[in-house]
Amino acid sequence: MMNNSKNLVEMKNIHKCFGKVVALKGVDFQVGNNEIVGLIGDNGAGKSTLIKILSGVYPPTRGEIYIRGEKISNRRYSVRKAHELDIETVYQEKALGEKQSLWRNIFIGRQISNFFGFIDIKKEKEETDKIMKELIGFRGVGVSADSSVGKLSGGERQGIAIGRAMYFNANLIILDEPTAALSAKEVSKVLNFIRKIKESGRSCIYITHHIADTYSVSDRFVFIDRGEIIGEYKKSEISLEEITEKLLMVSAGNSGKEIANEYEKQ
């Protein structure tokens, strides 16, 4: 079954229940081609549930998913299938092996190897250098393909994970709170990596509750609250102040303290 929309991803009327808890109540969500979507919501609003459905971690209770206009079978959808459809999710704490070198981290699971399974280390290192320089504009001082991940800063780690996704042709890269544990300087690095995603013609879903961050890189903002989409705005339609205010209002009933603090800082 085809859907003639031009969107990369169309999620229609998505419901998700965990036992008696309803996490998503009929969510409609789209991602266009070469679009950065900022998915904004408070903790527990349903952001992560929504993207976990899209990345194949669990199936929706009800609803339809179209990718490049093609309907996806909810039952047969999986993380592997999502990868086949060029959708990659970067989870903060699960992205990389700390003690391993960058080149091993880039190619683990998809090694350049010969018939007997021996890895072409030279080639993998060369490709890793290319990824760092060309794809993500890595300028970490003294960082080479041989460095171990443990030596990288938090922002650089996100960069490697994003670069890996881009290298393996991910067309949609989902970033789930990539800046949650980072310093301001590191956050700006991650935002640069997201700009690289956009420049290379790919799409991205950027999940955060740091509104100022997402405002600078996203093309469109989707607000989610208590399992429902409560607003969608193009960047031209809304200012940073309006977004902040809106989120403050919706989360007044939730735990809005964090956002209030954020607002005060700005």
Next chain:
Amino acid sequence: MNMRNNKISLLGSKGFRTYAVVLVYIVLMGIFMITAPRAFLDYKIYMAFLSTIPFSLVMALGLTFVIIAGEIDLSFTSVMAFSGFIFTYIFIHTGSTILAFIASLTAGLVAGFINGIIIAKVKVPSIIATLGTQFFWAGLAVVISSGRSLIINEIRPSFMYRIFVGRIGGIVPAQAVWAFGLAIILGFILNKHRFGESAMFIGDNRDTAKMMGVNVDKTLIQIFMLSGVLAAFASVLLACEMVTWWATQGPGFLLITIAAVFIGGTSIYGGEGTIFGTVVGAFIIGSITAGIVASGVGGFWTQLVVGLVLLIAVFINTFVSRRGR
């Protein structure tokens, strides 16, 4: 500032651990050469090391993979005892070294497979699973042998005896060549093969490994099978060298083999380690007993010194990895 950076990168590099363990070995040998010059300045003691160390070294190679993957195997010495029984028993009853050899390795593979299934599929922590199988295989060996030793003098004229434990040029024990050969091959597999890389990622961050498409369960099963088959191979070497199999041969090898891997710098937390380190670690452990006895201090000191060396090595490794972060 610059100097500080250099120092940190030197200490943090994986190379340093390798140097550290080699240094420990050199210092130890230096001490023995001073305290027991007659023994340690003669090549014969090194030939003796080459004949005795390979048994635990071969097992330590498999154990290195297990520990790198963040697991532990306590059963390998019992697997050695059991598959050694299979080897000698089948040789005695058929006269075929080949048949005995294949049956022994098969027993090792099966024992490793069972460990792997219990750990990867049933999700029993490896320390408990292999403690259980340790008792099981050792117990089975005792039960079916009724605790009696088996002597296989008839194996001496065989081709297998010569290629496994003969003396090359009348001097160099063949088992050392096998152990080094296996070490080189497994070193390549650890560093350059997908299998070794998978082991490192599994030990480093299992979730990452899974998410990046590593078949964690299958790899773990294969790692335990590797440990099992190497234990079986060690049992064949041991049976040939001693021309005897005895039921309680396992326990003496257990702790020295584990110690060799840790002295060699393999991380107890998984994710990193080297085959080279394990080889040197096995030589350090294997040299201590001979060195102490030859120094005239008395065999009672052996365990104390092994303990000290292990603590020093682990201290260096912990210190290095903390500085490297």
